[in-house]
Amino acid sequence: MRTIRVGLIGLGTVGSGVIEILGRHREDFRRRAGVDIELARFADRNTARFADLGLAAEACSDDAQALIDDPSLDVIIELIGGTGIARDVVLKSLASGKSVVTANKALMATSGEEVMVAAEASGVDIRFEASVGGGIPIIEPLKHSLTSNEIVTVMGIVNGTTNYMLTRMADDGLDYDTVLAEAQARGFAEADPTADVDGHDAAAKIAILASIAFNSRVVMSQVPTEGIRSLSPADIAYAREMGSTIKLLAIARRTDSGVDIRVHPTMIRTSHPLASVNGVYNAIYVVGDSVGETMFFGEGAGSLPAASAVVGDLIEVARRIQSGSAPTVGCTCTEVLPLRDIADLETGYYIRLEVADKPGVLAAVASVFGAHEVSIASVIQKRAEEGVAEIVYVTHCAREASVRSALSEIEALDVVSRTAAVIRVEDI
Amino acid sequence: MRTIRVGLIGLGTVGSGVIEILGRHREDFRRRAGVDIELARFADRNTARFADLGLAAEACSDDAQALIDDPSLDVIIELIGGTGIARDVVLKSLASGKSVVTANKALMATSGEEVMVAAEASGVDIRFEASVGGGIPIIEPLKHSLTSNEIVTVMGIVNGTTNYMLTRMADDGLDYDTVLAEAQARGFAEADPTADVDGHDAAAKIAILASIAFNSRVVMSQVPTEGIRSLSPADIAYAREMGSTIKLLAIARRTDSGVDIRVHPTMIRTSHPLASVNGVYNAIYVVGDSVGETMFFGEGAGSLPAASAVVGDLIEVARRIQSGSAPTVGCTCTEVLPLRDIADLETGYYIRLEVADKPGVLAAVASVFGAHEVSIASVIQKRAEEGVAEIVYVTHCAREASVRSALSEIEALDVVSRTAAVIRVEDI
Numbered sequence: 001m002r003t004i005r006v007g008l009i010g011l012g013t014v015g016s017g018v019i020e021i022l023g024r025h026r027e028d029f030r031r032r033a034g035v036d037i038e039l040a041r042f043a044d045r046n047t048a049r050f051a052d053l054g055l056a057a058e059a060c061s062d063d064a065q066a067l068i069d070d071p072s073l074d075v076i077i078e079l080i081g082g083t084g085i086a087r088d089v090v091l092k093s094l095a096s097g098k099s100v101v102t103a104n105k106a107l108m109a110t111s112g113e114e115v116m117v118a119a120e121a122s123g124v125d126i127r128f129e130a131s132v133g134g135g136i137p138i139i140e141p142l143k144h145s146l147t148s149n150e151i152v153t154v155m156g157i158v159n160g161t162t163n164y165m166l167t168r169m170a171d172d173g174l175d176y177d178t179v180l181a182e183a184q185a186r187g188f189a190e191a192d193p194t195a196d197v198d199g200h201d202a203a204a205k206i207a208i209l210a211s212i213a214f215n216s217r218v219v220m221s222q223v224p225t226e227g228i229r230s231l232s233p234a235d236i237a238y239a240r241e242m243g244s245t246i247k248l249l250a251i252a253r254r255t256d257s258g259v260d261i262r263v264h265p266t267m268i269r270t271s272h273p274l275a276s277v278n279g280v281y282n283a284i285y286v287v288g289d290s291v292g293e294t295m296f297f298g299e300g301a302g303s304l305p306a307a308s309a310v311v312g313d314l315i316e317v318a319r320r321i322q323s324g325s326a327p328t329v330g331c332t333c334t335e336v337l338p339l340r341d342i343a344d345l346e347t348g349y350y351i352r353l354e355v356a357d358k359p360g361v362l363a364a365v366a367s368v369f370g371a372h373e374v375s376i377a378s379v380i381q382k383r384a385e386e387g388v389a390e391i392v393y394v395t396h397c398a399r400e401a402s403v404r405s406a407l408s409e410i411e412a413l414d415v416v417s418r419t420a421a422v423i424r425v426e427d428i
Numbered sequence: 429m430r431t432i433r434v435g436l437i438g439l440g441t442v443g444s445g446v447i448e449i450l451g452r453h454r455e456d457f458r459r460r461a462g463v464d465i466e467l468a469r470f471a472d473r474n475t476a477r478f479a480d481l482g483l484a485a486e487a488c489s490d491d492a493q494a495l496i497d498d499p500s501l502d503v504i505i506e507l508i509g510g511t512g513i514a515r516d517v518v519l520k521s522l523a524s525g526k527s528v529v530t531a532n533k534a535l536m537a538t539s540g541e542e543v544m545v546a547a548e549a550s551g552v553d554i555r556f557e558a559s560v561g562g563g564i565p566i567i568e569p570l571k572h573s574l575t576s577n578e579i580v581t582v583m584g585i586v587n588g589t590t591n592y593m594l595t596r597m598a599d600d601g602l603d604y605d606t607v608l609a610e611a612q613a614r615g616f617a618e619a620d621p622t623a624d625v626d627g628h629d630a631a632a633k634i635a636i637l638a639s640i641a642f643n644s645r646v647v648m649s650q651v652p653t654e655g656i657r658s659l660s661p662a663d664i665a666y667a668r669e670m671g672s673t674i675k676l677l678a679i680a681r682r683t684d685s686g687v688d689i690r691v692h693p694t695m696i697r698t699s700h701p702l703a704s705v706n707g708v709y710n711a712i713y714v715v716g717d718s719v720g721e722t723m724f725f726g727e728g729a730g731s732l733p734a735a736s737a738v739v740g741d742l743i744e745v746a747r748r749i750q751s752g753s754a755p756t757v758g759c760t761c762t763e764v765l766p767l768r769d770i771a772d773l774e775t776g777y778y779i780r781l782e783v784a785d786k787p788g789v790l791a792a793v794a795s796v797f798g799a800h801e802v803s804i805a806s807v808i809q810k811r812a813e814e815g816v817a818e819i820v821y822v823t824h825c826a827r828e829a830s831v832r833s834a835l836s837e838i839e840a841l842d843v844v845s846r847t848a849a850v851i852r853v854e855d856i
Contacts, residue, residue, distance in 0.1 A: 135719035137573035145565030148739035298722035311576035325753025356782035
């Protein structure tokens with residue numbers, strides 16, 4: 001058994017988890033998986049981390065290039081993150097004939113095809129299971145066990161921060177600002193929560209999932225994205241009354257008119273498998289033409305869960321090198337599917353209007369919806385305060401563009417104060 | 429690209445699904461997975477199936493041996509089932525240098541090690557994803573993505589028939605006989621439901637899962653197994669009152685004193701990820717030392733879901749043959765862990781007694797539990813009818829042997845009519 005020598009670049013949260021797992025299980029991996037993996041060299045700009053992690057000084061460098069240039073290394077683990085230096089490190093490592101394992105969602109969601117093509121050209125592996133869903137096996141099942149399917153839908157709760165916040169809002173009736181402060185205090189949200197609460201993190205992940213599932217490249221900038229900032233406890237309470245719950249879903253569907261992909265708060269029935277995924281947990285729901293509905297659930301973040309996926313990838317690369325064989329799965333982008341404009345989306349809509357508490361309002365609004373061929377499935381009207389009423393509509397399946405046009409007209413009605421919320425409804 | 433030639437033995441439900449998937453997607457697999465797979469020959473004793481499935485007569489045989497002896501075949505798919513002829517077919521196919529894909533849980537749960545060793549000796553693959561959980565990817569994630577973990581727990585709802593029945597009992601207050609008749613009428617249960625309702629099917633599946641997860645062989649005859657025949661609507665209703673639900677769980681745990689493995693109706697909290705898995709769905713919950721909690725959910729049976737797993741395995745074998753490389757994962761039985769006697773199990777117990785409606789009963793029973801060091805967490809007493817009361821206990825964590833001894837003594841008390849139910853409680 002030859003020793004597979006690994007260079008680890010980036011010694012943050014996930015990197016320290018990788019060191020911990022290999023420290024604990026290296027001997028087990030020799031016995032159980034038939035591979036001997038040595039974390040041989042480490043690089044980080046923050047050189048204080050070397051001593052903190054108990055690493056031998058001679059194995060450490062503040063320069064990633066030193067590892068890339070080391071011909072004795074078989075694999076580079078890239079845990080720098082982002083699309084700048086990380087992209088350089090990954091491409092140069094691949095070009096030097098080293099396989100790469102990364103947890104970098106931003107990189108894979110922007111330059112995934114470039115990176116996979118580079119790996120294929122060099123005859124090495126690029127693996128990125130940790131880029132989506134932390135430790136949950138999802139990229140590998142999509143590339144392997146589920147290859148027998150035409151995947152129809154990939155839809156998930158892929159951001160633990162916002163799922164924690166929405167769970168707290170739903171369970172305890174708290175408002176957005178309160179739960180954000182709590183999530184920050186508990187370490188579930190960053191000081192600048194933008195990437196999470198505005199949905200960008202989820203957009204990167206669904207771009208990766210859709211690319212693999214549909215064998216066609218989607219990059220994160222192509223994903224229409226709405227976050228959870230404007231969600232109010234009122235909408236969460238109405239959803240509950242209707243037997244539904246609101247989750248920040250990342251959705252990708254294969255349709256006859258192209259890939260429908262988007263991230264937004266979504267109302268789903270409480271009986272849906274994703275509805276009971278609470279707290280910081282993640283889950284990815286996949287529908288295939290043969291397998292039907294499946295779901296993959298687990299911890300979407302954290303040092304050890306993410307490191308579990310990184311080391312899982314590393315063991316696969318090591319097994320492949322050990323056996324002397326070439327990678328069997330290269331770039332997955334074998335198709336070029338168009339993306340469907342979100343204006344063409346057809347789904348249900350939950351719409352909450354603030355209106356004057358006067359006779360005739362319902363009729364006036366109904367006539368505008370009707371003119372735009374938006375058919376209403378249910379209406380709840382409540383008096384909010386003196387002279388002001390709240391009307392909550394749920395539509396049948398309607399075209400996004402029609403709903404938007406109807407709402408523009410409705411907002412222009414004298415009796416309508418404002419559109420307080422528009423939330424798409426799945427599974428109607 | 430060379431064509432991978434496959435012999436399919438057994439043309440029942442799953443076999444016809446395999447033919448359907450390859451008929452629909454062969455060209456997609458060439459493009460997306462880079463492999464060309466031809467179902468070249470078919471065998472079944474029931475020769476009427478050949479014409480029903482539209483197969484060319486010259487590709488069909490009533491003799492499996494003809495396919496095993498055909499040197500032009502690369503892979504055999506064994507879908508005969510059972511441990512007799514199927515074992516012969518699998519072992520002979522492997523010995524002849526063919527890789528084998530099977531959905532045969534009975535075979536893998538009794539002769540798994542023999543089969544895996546035979547495959548390794550011949551340098552070919554044996555794959556059996558479809559043997560557990562239908563189309564749900566679980567064997568592959570355990571062998572690959574999750575290899576980085578020491579798996580602590582594998583626990584699942586792995587029998588759709590009984591889960592459908594328990595869901596109906598819980599949702600609609602129906603009794604066992606009614607839901608069994610309904611399940612039979614709807615095609616979810618067989619005319620002889622023994623394998624499902626007595627837990628044998630689940631025992632085979634957990635033996636396979638535990639063997640892979642713990643790298644140590646467990647065979648199905650070693651799994652203490654209780655089915656659902658004696659479950660009453662009363663227990664399901666009490667469970668609900670306590671914020672719990674009852675599921676037929678197949679449980680395997682790595683403990684300091686060996687592998688704890690068993691199948692029985694189990695009370696779990698409604699917040700547990702497995703509690704909301706309803707109807708014919710299956711789910712396998714896995715806890716690893718790094719990944720934490722994960723769960724894999726989907727359809728556990730049916731022609732296309734099971735065929736999805738078979739064809740997924742087939743594509744992997746084809747990729748491996750196409751690349752000219754050797755299998756990277758052989759027999760997983762690298763450890764020899766002892767099995768823990770169920771008498772040594774320590775868990776919570778739900779116990780329902782029918783007793784005389786007299787003063788002093790609670791004290792008498794409590795004193796016996798106390799003498800056996802079984803500590804009670806909660807008690808509910810209800811009058812069932814004139815002179816008869818029902819007492820429901822939930823214990824703290826207690827030793828199985830102690831609970832059994834205590835119950836023998838309690839049943840001998842004058843005031844106790846019978847033990848109406850004993851159900852183990854998880855997650856206490």
